Amino acid sequence: MPASTQARVRDFAPPASADDRRQRILDAALKRNAFRQDALIEVLHAAQNAFGYLTPELLWYVAANLRLPPSRVYGVATFYNFFSLKPPGEHTVILCEGTVCYMRGATRIGDALEAAFGAAPGESSPDGRISVAIARCFGSCALAPVLVIDGQVVGNTTPELAVGRVQAALGA
Numbered sequence: 001m002p003a004s005t006q007a008r009v010r011d012f013a014p015p016a017s018a019d020d021r022r023q024r025i026l027d028a029a030l031k032r033n034a035f036r037q038d039a040l041i042e043v044l045h046a047a048q049n050a051f052g053y054l055t056p057e058l059l060w061y062v063a064a065n066l067r068l069p070p071s072r073v074y075g076v077a078t079f080y081n082f083f084s085l086k087p088p089g090e091h092t093v094i095l096c097e098g099t100v101c102y103m104r105g106a107t108r109i110g111d112a113l114e115a116a117f118g119a120a121p122g123e124s125s126p127d128g129r130i131s132v133a134i135a136r137c138f139g140s141c142a143l144a145p146v147l148v149i150d151g152q153v154v155g156n157t158t159p160e161l162a163v164g165r166v167q168a169a170l171g172a
């Protein structure tokens with residue numbers, strides 16, 4: 001690895017200490033992609049996977065290391081709904097709002113989850129127990145509307161079924 005590349009990961013205060021495993025994962029992603037600006041999405045994925053969500057410190061660190069304007073990094077991180085700038089809830093609910101799920105009532109399911117748990121789509125509940133994310137299509141349109149609760153696919157969902165399944169996941 002060129003000396004300039006070695007030095008670059010230390011150009012900006014890292015979000016965690018150098019021996020922190022999460023930091024090593026992020027730095028490895030930067031190096032693996034040779035600090036290329038077109039690797040921004042891959043590096044942000046690595047950062048989110050390692051740290052759980054994208055903190056302002058992470059965005060600054062990625063921007064400095066890829067030599068991109070922070071506004072560009074922030075713009076990409078907020079444009080794609082698979083990136084989160086907030087800590088995830090203890091349980092994750094992903095609601096599909098793709099065309100077929102939307103036509104079959106996904107919005108009513110999102111409304112029901114918000115009413116029951118206080119977590120609007122894209123947000124976490126105030127107690128941090130669940131977060132609700134939005135997806136654009138799981139490729140399971142025959143089961144629409146589709147919800148994924150802690151990795152478990154729930155098809156043919158109704159608002160009542162969705163709330164019941166999330167309550168079960170919460171142990172309520």
Ligand code: FES
Pocket residue numbers: 096097098099100101102136137138139140141144145146
């Ligand atoms: S639109 Fe929801 S699974 Fe395809």
